[in-house]
Structure formats: structure tokens, C-alpha cells
Amino acid sequence: MPLRRHWGNALGPTREEAGCLSIHAFRSTRDPRLFSTFMHAGQVKEAFENHAMLLHTVRFIERVEPLIDHPLDVARVSLIG
Numbered sequence: 001m002p003l004r005r006h007w008g009n010a011l012g013p014t015r016e017e018a019g020c021l022s023i024h025a026f027r028s029t030r031d032p033r034l035f036s037t038f039m040h041a042g043q044v045k046e047a048f049e050n051h052a053m054l055l056h057t058v059r060f061i062e063r064v065e066p067l068i069d070h071p072l073d074v075a076r077v078s079l080i081g
Helices: 002-015 045-053 055-067
Strands: 022-027 035-040
Touching (some): 002 035, 045 055
Antiparallel strands (some): 022 035
């Protein structure tokens, strides 16, 4: 699956970023078309914003957007439990 390959190409460089505590990609067990990525950058807003501008992130988005049937949804979230 091309989408899965693109994730693999982006996760390694992302794990090396300053401020990235962890990053994982997930696939829904109920709907195999649904994927999610969660990057933990702690409380460092700048780490998330920097991540969005890095070449591997920009390339990932450019390659993935044509493969999905909905707008790409990117959001900063906080742990609640």
C-alpha cells in the first residue's frame, strides 16, 4: 500500500527531530482505510511547528494528499488521561 510506504519514509526522520519524544502511525482495526499519526513533542509548541516545515514532512503531505479521499486533518492535541 503506497500510503503505508510514505509513512515509513517519514517516521524515521521525524523520530530524529529535536523535541520529538515519540511518533507512531496507527491503522484502524475496523476501517483499514483509516490511518492516524500521533507525535509526542511534550509541551514544546515550537517542535510541532518546526516539524510542519521540515522537508520530510512537506514531502509526506505532498505524496499523501492525492491518495486520500478527504482533506488532510492536522491538529495539535493534548493528553487528557
